[in-house]
Amino acid sequence: MGLQKLKIIGNGDAFGSGNRFHTCFYLESDKTKLLVDCGATAIHNLIESGIDLNDIDLILLSHFHGDHYGGIPFFFLNSYFLTYRVKPLTIIGPEKCKTRIEALIEALYPGLTEKFRQMDLTYLEYNETINFNDLAIRAFPVVHSPPSNPHGIRVESGSNVFCYSGDTEWTDNLYDLSLNSDIFICECNYYDLDISGHLNYKILWDKVNKLKSRRIMLTHMGEEMINSSQIELERTVQDQEYNF
Numbered sequence: 001m002g003l004q005k006l007k008i009i010g011n012g013d014a015f016g017s018g019n020r021f022h023t024c025f026y027l028e029s030d031k032t033k034l035l036v037d038c039g040a041t042a043i044h045n046l047i048e049s050g051i052d053l054n055d056i057d058l059i060l061l062s063h064f065h066g067d068h069y070g071g072i073p074f075f076f077l078n079s080y081f082l083t084y085r086v087k088p089l090t091i092i093g094p095e096k097c098k099t100r101i102e103a104l105i106e107a108l109y110p111g112l113t114e115k116f117r118q119m120d121l122t123y124l125e126y127n128e129t130i131n132f133n134d135l136a137i138r139a140f141p142v143v144h145s146p147p148s149n150p151h152g153i154r155v156e157s158g159s160n161v162f163c164y165s166g167d168t169e170w171t172d173n174l175y176d177l178s179l180n181s182d183i184f185i186c187e188c189n190y191y192d193l194d195i196s197g198h199l200n201y202k203i204l205w206d207k208v209n210k211l212k213s214r215r216i217m218l219t220h221m222g223e224e225m226i227n228s229s230q231i232e233l234e235r236t237v238q239d240q241e242y243n244f
């Protein structure tokens with residue numbers, strides 16, 4: 001019982017560096033199929049991967065930037081017009097999740113919000129631990145562009161723990177977020193460039209011994225990180241499947 005499978009649908013930065021798709025991780029537990037983030041370019045690769053959007057029960061969003069939630073209108077477009085979704089879908093995100101997603105839909109496809117509301121959609125906001133099917137979900141505030149309301153996400157099921165940093169510069173919250181996890185996917189946009197709101201490898205490497213995770217994997221890498229040969233930490237691989 002617990003988490004079974006992780007598949008990397010997208011692990012690029014906002015610019016899609018290295019021809020990677022925007023952030024989207026597919027997770028399966030015994031009772032739940034979910035996405036962690038759904039970036040603007042993720043849907044194409046999700047479908048190419050043979051994942052049936054109609055099977056997905058839950059989408060967790062780390063923050064409101066296009067490379068992390070911009071795929072939601074296209075998920076809905078697909079679900080409403082192509083696959084006639086009837087299964088309930090829950091979306092959990094930071095505060096004002098529903099308002100911000102509907103505003104995005106109205107910007108891209110004016111008038112469709114009303115139609116999409118005919119689907120069985122539930123929106124929840126992070127607040128303490130949220131229990132969903134066989135999952136316990138918790139979000140931790142992280143340090144990124146404040147208007148995007150940035151969070152890291154922790155998903156527990158049975159004895160398994162999956163964690164994701166979201167987009168963030170270093171914050172000690174990452175210790176608690178990733179504590180005793182099986183897999184911790186951590187953003188690492190740069191190698192040694194110090195850009196506010198993002199992590200670089202040198203800073204992360206300094207902290208890595210104090211992170212209590214069985215497996216740390218890097219994501220959201222820019223060109224500098226993709227091309228660096230001096231990386232000792234594992235990098236996520238697009239389209240790769242991992243077991244818990």
Ligand SMILES: [Zn+2]
Nearest residue numbers: 013014067167
């Ligand atoms: Zn991002």
